[in-house]
Amino acid sequence: MRTDPRGSARTPGTATGGETVPTVPPASKAADAVDVTALLERGRTLATPVLRAAVDRLAPPMDTVAAYHFGWIDAQGNPADGDGGKAVRPALAVLSAEVTGAAPEVGVPGAVAVELVHNFSLLHDDLMDGDEQRRHRDTVWKVHGPAQAILVGDALFALANEVLLELGTVEAGRATRRLTAATRALIDGQAQDISYEHRDRVSVAECLEMEGNKTGALIASASSIGAVLGGADERTADTLETYGHHLGLAFQAVDDLLGIWGDPESTGKQTWSDLRQRKKSLPVVAALAAGGPASERLGEILAADAKSSDFENFSEEEFAARAALIEEAGGREWTAEEARRQHTIAIEALDTVDMPDRVRDRFAALADFVVVRKR
């Protein structure tokens, strides 16, 4: 019996305008039998108390600002039970410890460090991008001001290193080094994202490179950090990173689909969210690169939009028309296919490294979940 209504790889998602997310065959029968909800819950349950204790170390008012960002309190400082996100990264981090035969708990400092780096980047990116909403709430810079967003982001980044390095082991040094490389890639990806905003055209290859940096690198780190802390050799760690990198690309492709066609009820974002923000996401760049009448028409419209002073006031119908053109040009199907392609590469990577079958099935099930999710 399945207990996870979201995690079935056999049930394609549906949302505004039809199926949003790609249908993938489950990686295996065994993977399909994994209780993904329980796996995500395990990561969250193990990591959250340690994450909260780490954040509690911050000096006021940074502790409060960080607690607001994580959804633990509201803007007035009252306790809140915010949406902490899907928690895919902590689930991966504690699972990866089991690759080495270690207990999932061994991966916890890694899970916490990855979450701290992830949230450092969210705090800074939201400010740089001027995004006013995240997870259904006002962003930190909007509530507490730009200085606090910068400062608390910096503090979370430092805290990530602290949580790992205070373990004082050789493995912790290796884990920090790998996480640092991922963080640099994350920053490179944000630099690319910003520079693309000012350009008329971005190639599919450039978009994939940016997404590999911005999303792939940290999910790669999450997928291997527990194993590194458990003493895995370099080859095992590298292979788990490969799994995570491609899983991250699949994740981002699905995110890009949800960013246009996602159901606002599920995603917590506006309808046509990425179109409203003129994001050059995968469906858009793939549609523009496809050629043909719909692609050319889309190119003309987006070029005119870029100069339009009235863009803010566009109607639902105007965004829907753009989304329809992207779909007609093949951008939607190409992106869904890209998610399936990356999902396959991720699953294949798992077969090249020794690990208990039970652990492999769980990695595969998390990959299935990432591709079929609706939020």
Added chain:
Amino acid sequence: MRTDPRGSARTPGTATGGETVPTVPPASKAADAVDVTALLERGRTLATPVLRAAVDRLAPPMDTVAAYHFGWIDAQGNPADGDGGKAVRPALAVLSAEVTGAAPEVGVPGAVAVELVHNFSLLHDDLMDGDEQRRHRDTVWKVHGPAQAILVGDALFALANEVLLELGTVEAGRATRRLTAATRALIDGQAQDISYEHRDRVSVAECLEMEGNKTGALIASASSIGAVLGGADERTADTLETYGHHLGLAFQAVDDLLGIWGDPESTGKQTWSDLRQRKKSLPVVAALAAGGPASERLGEILAADAKSSDFENFSEEEFAARAALIEEAGGREWTAEEARRQHTIAIEALDTVDMPDRVRDRFAALADFVVVRKR
């Protein structure tokens, strides 16, 4: 024969309005004979090529933005020979390697990491504080925009960890852990500095705590990081940190004096710079805490200034009058005395740890230099 025109502990500094910096007796005859200019130059010469190579690893346009920040190119991208600062930190880092009998080169990755963290904090602080000028040039956020200041700051912070951790040694892990703790203190100090701006009164103790975090922690790290990389034991590293922490407090006390009474020709700042920015620096808080007629009058004036909409247009004479009141209330002499006090504690710490006399004399000479400098 002395070859250093700036470094003599016997020559007190003079600037606008009389002597700016405290006179200290040199720590020792041997210290007084050290060529401080050559010592600073050595740190700079060893660290700069490695620093530039590290910055060159950044993806465009972050490499260019960072090169502008460090003064290697101008705003148009042409090569420049900017003022790289006094380079006290790199000099301390390579010197500290010699405590363990290692070559100064062993301290170079530490010197570079400390410089990267220092400049990460400058990039972010200038943006948070809205400071438009640094080292006689427009700040990065002013030239390249706020997003680049955030992003390149983040990248320099990550690069600092990378430069250390790619050494792959146990010592590098220890050094990174200590540097991370210093970085957290730095961030705490900036948080305190920001919160104090919104308050009417700040106590001397609070100001010293803030300055210990904002300046003391990283100079402490610079003073010990080379020794840690050279394999020093924890006690030696802690003692060198104690030296550096108090040297940092002396450094900041002198900075606070120069921030009010410094010669603009030497400091590269405006006259009465800190007063124009309403900084609650040591001379100000000490004067306000002193009591007596001048102290009370100063308190009234500064309270009125805080509400004045015309503050930006105040004349030289108005700032000079405030500076005179701070001096009359004893804030200037108290701060000079504080610099001497911290200098003494720093020098005393050196005596509690084993190191070659030649190395001890150089640490003492750098402490003398920090206290008598005019910029």
